[in-house]
Amino acid sequence: MKQRTATLLMVYNADSGIFNALTDAVRKTVSPDTYECSLCAVTYGMVSMRRDWRKFLDRLPVEKKFYHRDDFSRDYPDRPIPLPAILLDRGDRDPATLVGSEELGRITDLSELIELTQTRLMRNGLAPTH
Template sequence: MKSLVFVYNSNSGPISGLLDIGHKILSPETYQCSLCDLTHDAFAEKEGWREFRKNIGVPMEFLHKDEFEKKYDRTAIYPVIFRKKEDLEVLMSKEDIDKLKNLDELIEAVKKALPETT
């Protein structure tokens, strides 16, 4: 089945999570993961994103960079969104994601890519 793989520019684990929360609250303008910034507030997933991903009808996988590298045995410039068919193909690069101003723009960009994904 074709799907999307979202990779955040942070590592998994509770310590990394606490550092990310602190960074988002204390210095949001320098936070390193624009994808996380678009999809999550300081403590939880944004409601609009949760609704979109639940209703879009395309399997989505969400990984931290350390999880991605372990699972797929490759690296990338993070954050990144891949289209997964037989292999992984970059759907949206860090540069593309960094240009998005808000969650609505991310949702529209993902929707535009869906005809090629399904």
């Protein structure tokens, strides 16, 4: 029997599209305290993913999917959750929350997010590769 692979879902509290991305970039810069997506704020610079986050994700032994809130609600209409969030989908049930919205709201440093995500993945038997 083939074992199902796990998928890490990063769900941003922002909508998809070029206009939304530009608006978010400006809001993060001009008024970061009012920006609604703490996951974006910690893992992205002005327009691209932070290198240390990308390197961490690349080492993980799981698939990765990135969702904006509109995409996530379309693909998971029966899974309303506070956003942003990092979820773990093992393919056999609803995705489980790995790092929730409240926790993400308290994280201000990328290394803290990496450490927390790594710890939670290890608890789920999914240690990053070196």
